[in-house]
Amino acid sequence: MRxxxxxxxxxxxxxxxxxxxxxxAAQYMTLEGQTGGFLxxxxxxxxAARGRFFSHPTxxxxxxxxxxxxxxxxxxxxxxxxxxxxxxxxxxxxxQYGDQPTSASTPLGLSNLWxxxxxxxxxxxxxxxxxxxxxxxxxxxAVGGLIRTDDHFVSGAANKILTGTDKSYTNGDVYIALxxxxxxxxxxxxxxxxWKATNATIFGIGGQSTRFAGRLFGGLGIPxxxxxGIVAVPSAGFTQEPRTAVNLNNxxxxxxFKCEALLACSPAxxxxxxxxxxxxxxxxxxxxxxxxxxFSFDVGVGQVAGNIGSIYVANPYFNPYTPATxxxxxxTPVNLDARSVVGIGLSYRY
Numbered sequence: 001m002r003x004x005x006x007x008x009x010x011x012x013x014x015x016x017x018x019x020x021x022x023x024x025a026a027q028y029m030t031l032e033g034q035t036g037g038f039l040x041x042x043x044x045x046x047x048a049a050r051g052r053f054f055s056h057p058t059x060x061x062x063x064x065x066x067x068x069x070x071x072x073x074x075x076x077x078x079x080x081x082x083x084x085x086x087x088x089x090x091x092x093x094x095x096q097y098g099d100q101p102t103s104a105s106t107p108l109g110l111s112n113l114w115x116x117x118x119x120x121x122x123x124x125x126x127x128x129x130x131x132x133x134x135x136x137x138x139x140x141x142a143v144g145g146l147i148r149t150d151d152h153f154v155s156g157a158a159n160k161i162l163t164g165t166d167k168s169y170t171n172g173d174v175y176i177a178l179x180x181x182x183x184x185x186x187x188x189x190x191x192x193x194x195w196k197a198t199n200a201t202i203f204g205i206g207g208q209s210t211r212f213a214g215r216l217f218g219g220l221g222i223p224x225x226x227x228x229g230i231v232a233v234p235s236a237g238f239t240q241e242p243r244t245a246v247n248l249n250n251x252x253x254x255x256x257f258k259c260e261a262l263l264a265c266s267p268a269x270x271x272x273x274x275x276x277x278x279x280x281x282x283x284x285x286x287x288x289x290x291x292x293x294x295f296s297f298d299v300g301v302g303q304v305a306g307n308i309g310s311i312y313v314a315n316p317y318f319n320p321y322t323p324a325t326x327x328x329x330x331x332t333p334v335n336l337d338a339r340s341v342v343g344i345g346l347s348y349r350y
Contacts, residue, residue, distance in 0.1 A: 028058070028345075034089070035125070037235055038284040039203075041144060042177055045086060047084065055082070055084075058348065060346065068098065069111055073118075074093075110334065114157070114205075115157065122147045123146035126142060143174075143176050145172060146172055148171050148203075150168050151171060171199045175197070177192060194218060195216055197214050199211065211242075213242055231288060234284075235285070236283050238282075243275070243277060254312070259328045273310050277305055281302065282300055283300055294348060295348050296346070296347045306335055308336060312331055315328055
């Protein structure tokens with residue numbers, strides 16, 4: 001199905017489900033293993049039964065189809081809750097090599113920027129105020145963070161291409177999330193808004209950002225009862241991304257810097273290229289139990305990154321003694337072919 005068709009269907013479900021009076025089910029795991037939506041964490045944690053300090057652990061699996069350039073991604077997560085006030089967990093991100101080989105139009109082979117097996121994610125969260133703790137309309141507030149280790153994607157790969165030295169990065173997020181569930185008619189909903197300080201792009205998949213910076217994230221979900229205690233929760237979310245990644249701009253301009261060795265090539269005569277990563281959007285539907293949920297199933301589409309800029313490449317027809325052959329370097333677009341990707345997720349609480 002076309003991305004616009006899927007997105008339109010998801011938005012229609014959001015509008016139709018506004019007529020529902022069902023109680024909104026709790027959220028499950030994000031792509032990185034935290035309690036939340038498909039991509040963004042919420043101010044909730046893994047549920048622990050009354051009188052229990054430890055929860056039953058929740059396990060999760062996510063799959064993202066970005067095979068064209070980036071390569072497919074799977075995550076395997078386990079998260080433990082503590083007295084409905086905190087949670088901690090681990091996620092292993094597994095990666096398969098993308099489909100784009102080296103060619104005349106893509107001399108670097110963009111998939112080479114993701115030619116690694118994956119990375120590790122450690123995450124934790126503490127609830128400062130529970131949803132509705134003081135007044136029914138007061139949102140829950142949580143603070144959390146995560147650390148990603150052994151991240152070679154983009155920044156490490158670019159360093160290897162430029163210097164011959166492979167390098168892994170450690171990056172992370174520190175965030176605050178405000179979440180409100182309103183489970184009363186005529187319009188039950190869950191709204192989430194947060195701020196994070198991060199030094200990673202696209203959850204570490206896009207590499208190490210050039211600086212630690214603040215970014216907004218959020219989302220909206222509305223329940224739609226399916227019967228027999230099952231609800232579907234159409235949702236839409238966003239995550240602002242840093243503009244570029246470490247070493248990425250140098251990679252885009254590498255051929256330009258090398259062209260000084262060619263006759264009639266002055267790097268100062270060419271504009272420097274810079275990557276521009278857009279805000280990540282997701283449109284998903286979660287199917288789960290209405291009361292005391294033990295499972296969830298997510299399916300959705302993500303709007304990640306398409307054309308992020310241009311790269312200089314050597315002009316194969318260039319001849320310094322024949323002006324008609326053109327300049328020594330030319331530009332070609334850098335298209336990650338991830339402007340619309342499909343993902344699924346499964347979570348289960350024992």
